[in-house]
Amino acid sequence: MIFDEGVRWEMLKPAEFLARQAERPVVYLPMGLCEPHGHVAPFGLDTIKADWLCDRAARRFGGIVAPTMAYHTHETGYHAPWLRQVMGDVNPRLCALPPHLILETLLYQFRAFHNAGFRAVVVISGHHGSQEDLRRVSQAFEDAFDFPIFMRTDPELVSKRYPGDHAGRYELSQMLAIRPDLVAMNRASRVTSDELGRFAQNPDVSEATAAYGNEILDAQLVAIGEAVAAFRVGENLPGKMISFRDVVPVWEGILAKRTQWATLNE
Numbered sequence: 001m002i003f004d005e006g007v008r009w010e011m012l013k014p015a016e017f018l019a020r021q022a023e024r025p026v027v028y029l030p031m032g033l034c035e036p037h038g039h040v041a042p043f044g045l046d047t048i049k050a051d052w053l054c055d056r057a058a059r060r061f062g063g064i065v066a067p068t069m070a071y072h073t074h075e076t077g078y079h080a081p082w083l084r085q086v087m088g089d090v091n092p093r094l095c096a097l098p099p100h101l102i103l104e105t106l107l108y109q110f111r112a113f114h115n116a117g118f119r120a121v122v123v124i125s126g127h128h129g130s131q132e133d134l135r136r137v138s139q140a141f142e143d144a145f146d147f148p149i150f151m152r153t154d155p156e157l158v159s160k161r162y163p164g165d166h167a168g169r170y171e172l173s174q175m176l177a178i179r180p181d182l183v184a185m186n187r188a189s190r191v192t193s194d195e196l197g198r199f200a201q202n203p204d205v206s207e208a209t210a211a212y213g214n215e216i217l218d219a220q221l222v223a224i225g226e227a228v229a230a231f232r233v234g235e236n237l238p239g240k241m242i243s244f245r246d247v248v249p250v251w252e253g254i255l256a257k258r259t260q261w262a263t264l265n266e
Ligand SMILES: [Zn+2]
Pocket: 037, 045, 046, 126, 127, 166, 167, 171
């Protein structure tokens, strides 16, 4: 990913940060992880598209992009049988963390955003499958601190128009639009010929095109823009600082409902 340095929290100096924030006090959190996306694509496809969507959204609709969360849930919940099915005995080279770490971290990320002076959050996850739990955390923080949060996986942004997939026509089209230099479409046939097998690649990957990818990404940006416009952040007065201790009971409430977490149920 080549970041848009003018909208990235890490790359802004105080004067520019505060000016952007005053104009639109919205922060975007890109979430992804490294997991197999076939022989044709890089491991970080999910992270790369989340970064791209957040950078473009901040440039177009205002606001600042927070440091990327490039570790995510996997290996638990429905991902566990899926992994066995698409990988078999091959090492998938994942960078997953247990759900409780991801969810508790997300909660404290919201605290950091609130205390840094933002008034609303957009979370875009390029990795699909744990969105119910990410929203569970978002809702708990929103309820406790009156802080609006919009959380979607990228296919959810366009769910009525484009069927999302894993390392197939949909995701590889996005990748061809964002970073064609990282795609090796001439390796598409390795699904059947390579000793590593499918490596989680979808059979329709050869149908991917940059044009289709651009269509999907444009529609996703429109959806993010609608969410940002609906925030009405101008009416929110800056809240008081939230301490680490203030967040503890919110986390305890989420933890108490652990048996309902989608990331822990197959
Ligand atoms: Zn993916």
